[in-house]
Amino acid sequence: MNMLLHNVLYLILHVASSSQYGTETIETLMPNVKVVKVDLKIFTETQVPLLCGDSYQDTEVIWMKDSEREGQGNQIKVKVEEMMGANYSCHNAAGDYLNHTLVLVQDIPSPNRTRRVLEKSHDTDEDEYIRCLAKNYNGTFHCFWNKTKNQMSAVVALVQVGRFSGRNFSCSVHSDGAGLTCVDLDSCSFAEEVSRIDLTVYFRSNYLLEDYTITPFYMREIVKTDKIHITKVEGNTFQWGYPATWSLPHSYYPLTFQVKVVHFRERCDSEKQVLLKETKETKFTVVHSSKKYRFCLRAKDELVDCPWCQWTDCDKKESTPR
DSSP states (O other): OOOOOOEESSSOOOOOOEEEETTEEEEEEETTEEEEEEOTTSOOEEEEEEEOOGGGTTSOOEEEETTEEEEESSEEEEEEETTOOEEEEEEOTTOOEEEEEEEEEEEOOOTTOOOOSEEOOTTOSSOOSEEEEBSSSSSEEEEEEEEOGGGTTOEEEEEEEEETTOOOEEEEEOTTSSEEEEEETTOOTTSOOOSOEEEEEEEEETTEEEEEEEEEEOHHHHBOOOOOOEEEEETTEEEEOOOTTSOSOTTTSOEEEEEEEEETTSOTTOSOEEEEEEESSSEEEOOOSOSOEEEEEEEEESSSOOOOOOOEEEETTTTEEO
16 A cells, blocks of 8 residues: 655554444544544544553553543443543552553544634635745745634644655644644755655644644745845845855756835835836846835745745835845
């Protein structure tokens, strides 16, 4: 079976088994974690089997849910209603901890299911919850998301990332919990990409689990260079250079620049431009009758259809790059 080589954040994703109880599905997501998949639009009640461990068959086992006794025996079944998952721990007769199973609840995937943890990106019309970008071709990319107001405490429980070609990735969540960074450990910036990257991020909020899968992408499709820094202004001539974070050599990774002139009080994204032009040079002279205007500049990979970087602007009146 053709499968992705997964490199998982914190724990390796391994679906060990699944059982059907009516319309619900119970899956082992990772060691000591079970997920009950149900339709959260209706009332559900699921019997979930728990096993303390094969080595405790002849041990007197007591199960606890929080501080309350839940059952007795190496194997038991617990009732999970709607989103009321829990952490179940098993102990011997003396009260010593033996093992545990965390039971989470996940909504069955459907076109109309409600998303609770993340909200859609505000700056796109697409059904996008997570956006990924790369500053260059060194194999590192960054992903970002926005949590809903009621789920700010939700945390990343698991990251599943890989390629069909079997590349090895390592990921880490940002300290603010609003994004992550992944590195292709087998990356060669000069090698041609033969397969797309698949990425799924699992979020946990209390005992609710939600997964967000991004449309598979090539690194070249998400490359977005850092803002361009205007280094020199002399009269109506503006000069700049390549960002320090852009891939080397520049002859192999050329950028194309878009220069734009708008009225002094207009924003760079205004459609009321006085001038709009693309150039491969790192210097441009504006021929404009007005003594006051705003000069705007941005860049993108010359050879790839990828996003433009953010605008850099400079007010001619101030002659100060911003």
